[in-house]
Amino acid sequence: MSSTFKAMVRVFLKAGVLDVQGKAVEQALHGLGFPGVADVRVGRLIQFEVAAADADEARTQVEAMCRRLLANPVIESFEVEIA
Amino acid sequence: MRAAVIVFPGSNCDRDCKVALERTTGAHVDMVWHQETALPDRLDLVVLPGGFAYGDYLRCGAMAAVSPVMDAVRAAAGRGVAVAGICNGFQVLCEAGMLPGALLRNRDLKYVCKRVELDVVNAQTRFTAAFAGQRTAWMTVGHQEGNYFADSETLDRLEGEGRVVFRYRENPNGSARDIAGIVDETGNVLGLMPHPDRAFESDLGSVDGAMVFQSVLQSALEAA
Numbered sequence: 127m128s129s130t131f132k133a134m135v136r137v138f139l140k141a142g143v144l145d146v147q148g149k150a151v152e153q154a155l156h157g158l159g160f161p162g163v164a165d166v167r168v169g170r171l172i173q174f175e176v177a178a179a180d181a182d183e184a185r186t187q188v189e190a191m192c193r194r195l196l197a198n199p200v201i202e203s204f205e206v207e208i209a
Numbered sequence: 210m211r212a213a214v215i216v217f218p219g220s221n222c223d224r225d226c227k228v229a230l231e232r233t234t235g236a237h238v239d240m241v242w243h244q245e246t247a248l249p250d251r252l253d254l255v256v257l258p259g260g261f262a263y264g265d266y267l268r269c270g271a272m273a274a275v276s277p278v279m280d281a282v283r284a285a286a287g288r289g290v291a292v293a294g295i296c297n298g299f300q301v302l303c304e305a306g307m308l309p310g311a312l313l314r315n316r317d318l319k320y321v322c323k324r325v326e327l328d329v330v331n332a333q334t335r336f337t338a339a340f341a342g343q344r345t346a347w348m349t350v351g352h353q354e355g356n357y358f359a360d361s362e363t364l365d366r367l368e369g370e371g372r373v374v375f376r377y378r379e380n381p382n383g384s385a386r387d388i389a390g391i392v393d394e395t396g397n398v399l400g401l402m403p404h405p406d407r408a409f410e411s412d413l414g415s416v417d418g419a420m421v422f423q424s425v426l427q428s429a430l431e432a433a
Contacts, residue, residue, distance in 0.1 A: 146314050198268055200311045
């Protein structure tokens with residue numbers, strides 16, 4: 127018996143990795159008159175459905191997908207949400 | 210010498226590499242589609258060419274790194290076949306875990322397309338032996354994600370083991386320690402952002418790239 131779960135994966139560059147996109151967006155926001163903006167990070171959101179026996183198995187599968195393809199562990203960290 | 214050039218959907222320097230190899234080494238060159246699971250027999254060199262494999266979807270090189278042919282490429286490197294990833298090919302090799310580190314977006318967010326002067330840091334690899342006493346080389350870069358990144362421990366190890374092969378004399382993209390090209394721990398796998406395939410005839414403005422292909426030819430002749 128398997129059910130379908132909704133997976134939401136958020137991928138961001140790790141803290142020590144310079145996020146040049148984030149920096150550019152930050153400068154643009156300052157230019158638009160939002161001087162209080164700091165530490166902008168641009169990431170990626172990936173959502174999909176996954177069939178699994180239960181939520182734990184779905185999470186295990188999705189984490190494996192993150193390590194093998196969806197994120198690059200050398201430069202990125204990821205968060206998985208299963209619903 | 211026999212070589213194979215891997216063709217991914219979105220590769221655009223595959224034919225350049227074939228012509229460069231044929232003209233500089235006289236190699237017989239097969240083009241191998243990324244869905245293949247085996248490479249031709251008795252290969253001396255596999256080239257992963259520049260371009261935009263899979264449209265750079267997800268991350269540059271990420272989709273190509275998990276395409277069917279890559280198991281065969283990994284196995285070939287394990288058998289001692291030379292594997293060279295140029296530009297997008299370098300990104301693929303990093304994503305595939307065959308080289309350490311990753312190529313990030315250029316520091317200035319710009320696509321950089323220009324001639325660059327390189328230091329030939331290690332002329333004792335099978336990809337650089339033909340440079341011999343020549344300490345610098347001109348090649349062309351054309352990339353938006355060529356900013357080499359690795360943690361400082363990895364960078365120290367690369368430098369300590371002589372695995373930084375090419376360095377930019379003027380860093381065009383923010384690469385850590387000006388790194389333009391590295392080899393893996395076996396010395397069989399090279400990744401470089403500059404294009405030797407765009408610098409192998411005087412009409413192209415430089416002939417220095419030919420040395421990379423001729424080095425592999427030399428090592429193939431020595432092994433025979």
